[in-house]
């Protein structure tokens with residue numbers, strides 16, 4: 001890992017954010033695969049046969065893209081995120097941004113197919129039955145009336161979190177593909193890597209974070225569910241730990257742990273990079289290594305608002321099998 005902690009955030013962004021820009025020829029190749037996939041069978045994303053076709057077609061993504069995805073899976077780098085730019089999205093006019101709550105994509109479109117093709121080269125696509133009705137491709141759009149909510153339908157600052165931190169089988173990777181930026185291009189997906197934040201904490205704080213002195217409850221996007229048993233926020237190798245925290249819903253069980261959690265939040269915020277996604281860009285986040293949040297923006301609910309599509313990826317389809325009734329892609 002290169003060390004770039006003493007440069008300004010913007011320089012660090014340029015240096016550190018793993019960015020891969022597709023060439024024109026690569027964009028055409030991805031577009032042709034996505035079009036084939038969108039018209040495969042009934043184009044139903046949750047249909048096992050469609051997903052089989054998607055997996056097969058994903059093997060024909062451009063070699064340079066396959067290399068980048070494979071390298072990211074091996075090691076997500078200091079930032080824990082990969083930005084893909086120049087994806088074939090927005091070349092045809094896009095429909096209006098959905099406005100309804102819990103909007104999802106059930107029928108394949110070219111943008112949804114692009115996300116699926118890329119996700120399937122990183123691992124297995126999964127969803128959670130209690131969230132966005134178990135859809136594999138979910139729309140992240142602002143929803144009227146939910147402005148102030150700590151969910152991806154809100155537009156106030158969204159607190160740093162690991163996706164589904166409360167779940168024993170949370171995603172290994174999260175993919176966010178941008179169809180449309182917000183009107184003022186203000187909204188940034190904030191990426192905060194534990195690899196960058198850790199040097200800002202002293203050894204005793206890290207030790208506390210490795211102890212089971214925290215609990216996490218399900219976020220609002222889930223139906224009410226049980227709070228986790230006490231868990232550590234950092235686990236695994238002390239020199240390169242995994243992180244599991246959601247600063248909106250993770251609670252410390254004692255005063256010392258509460259203070260340490262607050263210092264971790266400060267370290268994370270100080271290391272965070274805003275990724276302002278533009279049309280045709282996709283950010284892949286390693287959900288074991290980075291927290292993400294979102295800066296505020298002003299929705300208009302006019303069909304031209306910010307529109308991302310989200311996918312979740314697991315590396316190991318056996319480890320999660322106990323949660324996947326019938327062997328499908330949806331976890332209970």
Ligand SMILES: O=C(O)CCC(=O)C(=O)O
Nearest residue numbers: 140152188189293294310
């Ligand atoms: O809107 C964003 O950039 C991120 C929202 C988010 O946290 C999510 O969809 O999981």
Ligand SMILES: [Fe+2]
Nearest residue numbers: 152161163292
């Ligand atoms: Fe999230």
